[in-house]
Amino acid sequence: MQYDLIIIGGGPGGYTAAFEAAANALKVCLFEEREAGGTCLNRGCIPTKTLVHSADLLRAVREGKDGLRTEGAVVIDREALKAKKEEIVRIQREGLEKQLKAAKIEVIHAHASITGEHTVTAQGNEYTADSILIASGSVPARLPIPGADLSRVITSDDILRDLPQYDSLVIIGGGVIGCEIAGIYESFGAKVTILEAMDTLLPTMDSEVGRSLALLMKKRGIETHVRAFVRQIEEIDAACRITYEEKGAEKTVEAEAVLLAAGRKAVTDVFEIDPPLMEKGRLVIDDHFRTSCPHIYAIGDCAGKYPQLAHSAMAMAVNAVASICGKPFPRDLSCIPSGVYTSPEIASVGLDEKGAAAAGIAAVSGKANTLSNARSLIQGGERGFIKVVAEKQTGRILGAVMMCERATDLIQEFALAVHAKLTAEQMLAVIHGHPTFAEAAVPALEAVLKKLA
Numbered sequence: 001m002q003y004d005l006i007i008i009g010g011g012p013g014g015y016t017a018a019f020e021a022a023a024n025a026l027k028v029c030l031f032e033e034r035e036a037g038g039t040c041l042n043r044g045c046i047p048t049k050t051l052v053h054s055a056d057l058l059r060a061v062r063e064g065k066d067g068l069r070t071e072g073a074v075v076i077d078r079e080a081l082k083a084k085k086e087e088i089v090r091i092q093r094e095g096l097e098k099q100l101k102a103a104k105i106e107v108i109h110a111h112a113s114i115t116g117e118h119t120v121t122a123q124g125n126e127y128t129a130d131s132i133l134i135a136s137g138s139v140p141a142r143l144p145i146p147g148a149d150l151s152r153v154i155t156s157d158d159i160l161r162d163l164p165q166y167d168s169l170v171i172i173g174g175g176v177i178g179c180e181i182a183g184i185y186e187s188f189g190a191k192v193t194i195l196e197a198m199d200t201l202l203p204t205m206d207s208e209v210g211r212s213l214a215l216l217m218k219k220r221g222i223e224t225h226v227r228a229f230v231r232q233i234e235e236i237d238a239a240c241r242i243t244y245e246e247k248g249a250e251k252t253v254e255a256e257a258v259l260l261a262a263g264r265k266a267v268t269d270v271f272e273i274d275p276p277l278m279e280k281g282r283l284v285i286d287d288h289f290r291t292s293c294p295h296i297y298a299i300g301d302c303a304g305k306y307p308q309l310a311h312s313a314m315a316m317a318v319n320a321v322a323s324i325c326g327k328p329f330p331r332d333l334s335c336i337p338s339g340v341y342t343s344p345e346i347a348s349v350g351l352d353e354k355g356a357a358a359a360g361i362a363a364v365s366g367k368a369n370t371l372s373n374a375r376s377l378i379q380g381g382e383r384g385f386i387k388v389v390a391e392k393q394t395g396r397i398l399g400a401v402m403m404c405e406r407a408t409d410l411i412q413e414f415a416l417a418v419h420a421k422l423t424a425e426q427m428l429a430v431i432h433g434h435p436t437f438a439e440a441a442v443p444a445l446e447a448v449l450k451k452l453a
Contacts, residue, residue, distance in 0.1 A: 001127050010035075012040050012300070012313045013301075014135035015037070026324075031108050031122060033112075043156070043160055047160045048177075050088050055183060060380065082162075118130065120132060132295065138266050141264055145172075150233060150240070156259070167190055168239075169257055169258075170255040171258075172242075172258060172260050173263065174224065175263065186220055194224045195242070196228060205401065209348075229245045233258055266283070276292040300317075315331040318330055347401070356399075363391055366390075367387040368443035378435075385402065385403055386441055388445055388447075397421075405437055
């Protein structure tokens with residue numbers, strides 16, 4: 001069977017590429033050995049955010065900040081939570097499957113192996129194409145820690161699938177996944193401890209974010225330890241003992257279960273030929289998303305160069321298909337926003353102050369707390385902030401980071417500004433409605449403008 005394009009992987013990158021290919025009149029075949037939608041829809045973004053929403057509601061009711069209180073205990077119905085999560089995933093997945101069918105995209109649910117530069121084999125059948133696009137995604141990384149294979153050591157796949165009840169949980173890794181699940185389980189009543197090897201939580205973001213989040217978590221009863229190196233995990237009765245090193249001293253903590261949340265490993269076991277060049281476990285790609293095999297492309301978590309985010313994979317998919325069709329790139333991959341669904345939310349885009357300095361750009365920053373924002377106060381939000389970074393000479397917006405209510409939505413204004421090379425003055429010329437969450441950006445921009453004067 002001959003195609004213009006074969007895609008391996010049906011997650012956000014894979015299905016976006018399939019839609020783009022079909023829109024460009026390419027004959028396309030999509031291989032996905034599990035459910036359509038990949039990790040993001042079935043075992044990642046969507047299930048997590050569903051649970052975050054419920055956790056936030058539970059926290060709000062318990063704290064009674066909005067003048068509402070219950071006469072009795074608030075009960076967590078885990079089966080109902082699981083049913084809600086599964087229903088949302090089902091609706092999204094069925095909608096995606098209908099879209100694929102409507103676009104006349106052939107979908108084959110099977111493991112596909114690349115057996116040649118133009119050849120893929122699945123279930124004993126051979127398929128050929130002018131180009132092959134790998135969008136095989138990633139899986140939770142298993143750390144080389146003694147005891148990491150014990151039954152009480154779980155991954156995000158396990159916890160999001162089963163939503164087990166724990167009175168105590170140790171999370172190894174203080175990145176996005178670890179911090180989001182910590183907030184969910186703290187709200188559900190568990191004693192949560194985070195062990196992070198780097199200097200701050202969320203180490204890939206502005207360090208102020210990690211420090212602020214650690215303070216907030218401490219207030220809520222979540223223990224966080226940075227520069228903490230896990231040495232061993234042991235099972236003791238019906239729990240685990242985790243031994244770690246912090247500030248040169250050996251320490252231990254016990255919990256019912258351990259969640260491994262220290263990154264994700266690219267899935268690259270799709271080759272029955274010599275694989276293309278790889279670096280740090282991910283496929284090396286050029287500016288046109290080609291691997292070292294000229295007709296084999298890669299996007300998303302399995303490829304290097306860009307962050308492992310669903311929307312990053314989708315943008316890569318659009319540009320990769322454009323490359324295959326000989327067209328200009330529609331997406332700007334130099335400006336990728338990121339978000340963390342803690343409470344309050346965290347988001348960033350572009351360069352922070354350290355990033356600007358590393359790029360040799362003289363920059364200034366302006367910061368404003370969000371407690372003066374009426375909508376944030378109405379929402380009962382915690383103390384938060386918005387920090388904006390601009391080029392000193394021109395006032396051009398270089399980036400922003402924020403920790404506040406609706407941060408993952410508000411960041412889009414700054415993503416547009418970075419992409420369009422807008423200045424702080426130009427952003428302030430646009431009237432922000434009142435009372436809105438969005439107007440929280442105004443005092444941060446004004447703070448930047450004062451430093452540029």
